[in-house]
Amino acid sequence: MTAASADKPRRSRPVRVADAIKDWVVERNLQKGDRLPSEAELMERFGMAKGTIREAMRILEAQGLIETRTGPGGGSFIGEVTADRAKALLANYFYFNELSVADIYQLRRVLEPELAASLAGKLSDDQLAALEAVVAQYPEPAKTAEEERDQHVASLAFHRRLANFSTNPLLAFVVSFMGRILTDLTVYRQLYDPPNPELYEKGLAYQTDLIAALRDGRAEDARAIMRAHMETAEALMQRQEAQVLRRFIAE
Template sequence: MSEEPYFRPVRPTRAYEAVVEQVEETLARGALRPGDRLPSERDLMSQFSVSRSTVREALRVLESAGLIRSRPGDPRGAEVLPYSTENLRKPLERLAGRDGISLSELIQFRMILEGSANRLAARLRTDEQVAAIETALERMREAIDEGYAAFSAADVTFHDVVAQAGGNSLIQVCGEVVRGAVLALIEDKLQRAPDSVALMRQSVAHHAEVFEAVRHADLIRADRLARCNLYEYYASYVTEESKPMLQALLEE
């Protein structure tokens, strides 16, 4: 009886990708910490046995990812930067924008994220943060008469303030990226909707419910409101076959 192979076929790797991978592994295990310096370009060329152009391409990729800061000609080498949740933004945006991820998957993920953000805000918010959420809600009301662009910006601010009150920066960054990806797919339909003012007023009413749940520390209601409101707002934009994956998040 033949056995399953232990290994998978390998793909050819460009030299700069191998350099990037090794540097990332070194950073991940803590051998280099924020403020430390990578070896100079010349030393990197020697250690990796690659050309200067390969080293520079690898440094460009690492800098684009927010892992290092590189100054051409600096003899001290590139500086290792502190970790930031912003480092997640670009890869998340690329992932969310891929054709293989459907609108229904993005909406489902947003339901999960915003439900959790609301729950955390209801549990952890301070009086100052409650006031900030209320201010953001009032701005949404004012923006109805100013048109879709102003209202959309006010809506983003409301969600950001709630996420900040929850205290989880990862949820905040992921929420911003997913919200942007969803809007990129359907924004034209929203802008052209004949009942856009009615939709904005409905949205304000939903956000007011969230505010009250957060203000009264009603964790369960705050969580459920996010999921139910998003479903009500976006379900008409997905296929009938996709709706069960969203409805699963509405079940108790």
């Protein structure tokens, strides 16, 4: 046994069987709603006892990959992992990795300008109105830490909403997920206290200008506005992060 394999955590038998079932599903290109073999058939196919198969199926069900139905016509069927569930699982993973503001913005600075450019001139009136409705939630600077927190959350919702308009599902997922974890980071590290009027004023101006560029189909302007927005937001958020850290140390 090599040192690397010795350090690698041993995976339980049900976990290995769950992975084998997933591989089997992918190989056969099964789709949502397709029925899986019965428990007896799975036992025979994978050469495992009933208890192991049942535990493997519970793992897959917890992941949202299968659905179990009872009664006539019941059984196990291919499920669908929703975007929200996938983001929740990933958020749990990154929660223990001590992400920083810089980590998140390293990706935001690359992806979000391209997202904005790709959507210029392609959004419907309803989609543009939806973005304007988000901006309308923060018409003036926050007066309290609680208002600042709500404004941060709403401002990040603007970016998630924009991402969801993308026709590229991977780009939409990644940008939306970054908005989610930055929201979580802002809330549990209290990066909204004290209120930051400069972040508010510049963020509002960038988002307003961006909507105009998207409406007019000005792709290069949309890219430049979003890039400046990300660079400014990163600098101000890092300043806020440092201020919170200093306050924590002082306490």
